Amino acid sequence: MFRLMEKPYLLFLGDIRDDLSAKTARGIADWRPGDCVGQYRMAGCGVSLGLADLDFAEARERGARTLVVGVANAGGRIPGHWEGDLVRAVEVGLDIASGLHERLNDLPGLARAARASGRRLFDIRRPEGPLPVGTGEKRPGKRILTVGTDCSVGKKYTTLALADEMRRRGIPADFRATGQTGIFIAGEGICVDAVPADFISGVAERLSPAADPDHWDVVEGQGSLFHPSFAGVTLGLVHGAQPDFLVLCHEPGRESLRGLPGRSLPGLAECLDGHLAAARLTNPDVRAAGFSFNTRNLDPAKAERLRRETEAFWGLPCIDPVINGAGAIVDWLENQ
Amino acid sequence: MFRLMEKPYLLFLGDIRDDLSAKTARGIADWRPGDCVGQYRMAGCGVSLGLADLDFAEARERGARTLVVGVANAGGRIPGHWEGDLVRAVEVGLDIASGLHERLNDLPGLARAARASGRRLFDIRRPEGPLPVGTGEKRPGKRILTVGTDCSVGKKYTTLALADEMRRRGIPADFRATGQTGIFIAGEGICVDAVPADFISGVAERLSPAADPDHWDVVEGQGSLFHPSFAGVTLGLVHGAQPDFLVLCHEPGRESLRGLPGRSLPGLAECLDGHLAAARLTNPDVRAAGFSFNTRNLDPAKAERLRRETEAFWGLPCIDPVINGAGAIVDWLENQ
Numbered sequence: 001m002f003r004l005m006e007k008p009y010l011l012f013l014g015d016i017r018d019d020l021s022a023k024t025a026r027g028i029a030d031w032r033p034g035d036c037v038g039q040y041r042m043a044g045c046g047v048s049l050g051l052a053d054l055d056f057a058e059a060r061e062r063g064a065r066t067l068v069v070g071v072a073n074a075g076g077r078i079p080g081h082w083e084g085d086l087v088r089a090v091e092v093g094l095d096i097a098s099g100l101h102e103r104l105n106d107l108p109g110l111a112r113a114a115r116a117s118g119r120r121l122f123d124i125r126r127p128e129g130p131l132p133v134g135t136g137e138k139r140p141g142k143r144i145l146t147v148g149t150d151c152s153v154g155k156k157y158t159t160l161a162l163a164d165e166m167r168r169r170g171i172p173a174d175f176r177a178t179g180q181t182g183i184f185i186a187g188e189g190i191c192v193d194a195v196p197a198d199f200i201s202g203v204a205e206r207l208s209p210a211a212d213p214d215h216w217d218v219v220e221g222q223g224s225l226f227h228p229s230f231a232g233v234t235l236g237l238v239h240g241a242q243p244d245f246l247v248l249c250h251e252p253g254r255e256s257l258r259g260l261p262g263r264s265l266p267g268l269a270e271c272l273d274g275h276l277a278a279a280r281l282t283n284p285d286v287r288a289a290g291f292s293f294n295t296r297n298l299d300p301a302k303a304e305r306l307r308r309e310t311e312a313f314w315g316l317p318c319i320d321p322v323i324n325g326a327g328a329i330v331d332w333l334e335n336q
Numbered sequence: 337m338f339r340l341m342e343k344p345y346l347l348f349l350g351d352i353r354d355d356l357s358a359k360t361a362r363g364i365a366d367w368r369p370g371d372c373v374g375q376y377r378m379a380g381c382g383v384s385l386g387l388a389d390l391d392f393a394e395a396r397e398r399g400a401r402t403l404v405v406g407v408a409n410a411g412g413r414i415p416g417h418w419e420g421d422l423v424r425a426v427e428v429g430l431d432i433a434s435g436l437h438e439r440l441n442d443l444p445g446l447a448r449a450a451r452a453s454g455r456r457l458f459d460i461r462r463p464e465g466p467l468p469v470g471t472g473e474k475r476p477g478k479r480i481l482t483v484g485t486d487c488s489v490g491k492k493y494t495t496l497a498l499a500d501e502m503r504r505r506g507i508p509a510d511f512r513a514t515g516q517t518g519i520f521i522a523g524e525g526i527c528v529d530a531v532p533a534d535f536i537s538g539v540a541e542r543l544s545p546a547a548d549p550d551h552w553d554v555v556e557g558q559g560s561l562f563h564p565s566f567a568g569v570t571l572g573l574v575h576g577a578q579p580d581f582l583v584l585c586h587e588p589g590r591e592s593l594r595g596l597p598g599r600s601l602p603g604l605a606e607c608l609d610g611h612l613a614a615a616r617l618t619n620p621d622v623r624a625a626g627f628s629f630n631t632r633n634l635d636p637a638k639a640e641r642l643r644r645e646t647e648a649f650w651g652l653p654c655i656d657p658v659i660n661g662a663g664a665i666v667d668w669l670e671n672q
Binding site: 232 | 537562610613
């Protein structure tokens with residue numbers, strides 16, 4: 001279920017033309033530059049990640065193990081004119097991993113070439129069975145989960161910042177990825193929004209297995225209990241992750257829920273209470289560990305004032321991880 | 337997405353040996369005897385629904401349109417020795433509908449035979465794309481949803497009893513099926529627990545589309561917000577169904593959540609409050625319309641006392657639909 005991709009990566013950009021389509025590849029290059037030997041661009045590609053342009057053989061020589069198709073596409077299809085290049089990649093000795101909806105394994109020519117050269121094709125949006133049903137049973141190890149007032153408020157960024165900060169301090173910690181970009185960064189994980197609904201909490205349990213009592217799993221959240229499109233995903237993840245601590249992520253000033261113009265976000269108190277109440281079902285001792293604000297659209301002085309006021313009001317750390325890092329929350333956790 | 341199966345049905349029992357494996361077929365025969373022309377049993381079958389044993393040609397002569405594979409099976413597989421009979425069924429002119437995990441459409445011989453004879457194969461556990469994402473937008477028509485303190489407490493039974501009672505009174509109402517047996521009974525619907533997690537609320541919206549202001553959709557609930565295995569399914573369904581009224585289903589005396597020995601059920605007040613709070617996200621005016629108790633394991637006098645005490649305490653109707661029917665709740669709804 002949680003297939004481990006081999007690093008380092010060569011990032012495949014195909015012939016995409018706009019930066020938004022390269023969001024996943026850029027996330028990987030930003031967070032794990034050391035895991036990326038370069039980028040591969042086809043004729044007509046209008047985007048660059050600022051990495052070395054390498055062909056497959058050069059990349060292989062520099063150690064690349066997996067070609068990552070980290071691009072978005074209308075409908076998630078694999079354009080027919082990409083297939084020849086993908087076949088060449090496996091022939092040169094690269095595994096391929098893709099986050100597109102259309103499966104690499106469903107391209108007969110590519111699947112055949114991969115088998116012939118002993119390479120693996122990872123379709124990370126497709127869960128591979130059999131999937132587990134959640135049990136709600138408590139397991140050892142410490143867990144922290146990011147939750148949010150909305151989608152796309154910085155949960156992945158916050159989770160990565162927390163996990164990296166913990167590891168920098170020598171605290172045993174793993175980032176547990178639940179979305180596409182996170183999975184490429186971690187090299188493993190599962191897209192919880194793609195599993196059949198019956199198994200959401202079960203895969204969340206499996207994603208964060210029993211561990212040493214002082215080990216931290218830092219689990220990437222998804223959606224929001226207050227987003228009517230995706231709350232089911234969030235609830236299953238909250239129940240399965242069994243967090244000891246929640247960090248509530250928020251973008252101050254955002255006026256509408258993502259994708260739902262006119263529908264306002266919940267207040268912080270309502271949102272935190274709702275997520276804590278839900279989390280208590282599988283971990284009665286769950287607590288809030290602070291707030292993470294995405295303040296990129298705020299005046300910096302105003303953002304800093306808001307951050308301090310939030311800390312004072314709640315008696316909990318409040319960070320913008322891009323500006324402050326996640327140290328304040330890790331400090332707080334080390335004092336519990 | 338919501339494929340309409342043609343009735344009447346011939347119920348296929350294969351060579352199953354125990355009654356529990358025939359649960360779905362029995363539910364169809366109990367609720368819609370007029371939709372079932374008979375049963376088809378293979379040599380060695382140890383179960384009978386008390387219907388006429390018919391071969392495919394006889395069933396076709398009596399008007400049967402669809403052969404329903406309404407049996408459960410270890411792992412949800414279609415035994416190899418069934419395939420010959422299924423091929424004969426399509427050759428005789430029957431569509432086939434199955435609730436098993438393994439797809440009829442994945443049996444090459446059967447798929448070929450169905451194409452050749454122009455018959456349809458319905459795999460009702462497999463959602464067919466493209467699936468919609470929920471919007472949370474309010475739509476006209478009235479909606480009532482069953483929720484529960486646990487799985488398997490009588491939500492389907494209660495929903496069917498409510499819808500049938502409304503129609504008997506001439507109230508425009510549709511039963512909206514979200515699980516296997518219900519889908520066979522309705523002839524359409526969607527297994528919400530089988531859709532990818534991102535689409536739970538979206539399919540629930542689609543399942544119960546905009547309708548006349550005085551039309552009722554009576555929506556079959558699934559799982560429970562307080563069941564750690566399946567709460568994500570429940571939450572998406574609650575958000576997508578946008579119920580105006582909830583009926584809380586419960587089995588008094590049950591000691592553990594289904595499948596989770598030792599984990600107790602929530603109290604009625606906690607459970608009702610939790611479901612109402614969740615439902616308010618997409619319908620702030622949602623209210624409770626009463627309780628439905630499954631009292632089969634209680635002494636009848638004790639069950640009746642409990643029912644009356646519950647009504648007195650809450651000021652809302654409380655039924656055991658098997659004993660009392662759903663009239664008391666429909667009475668109450670007509671007075672709102």
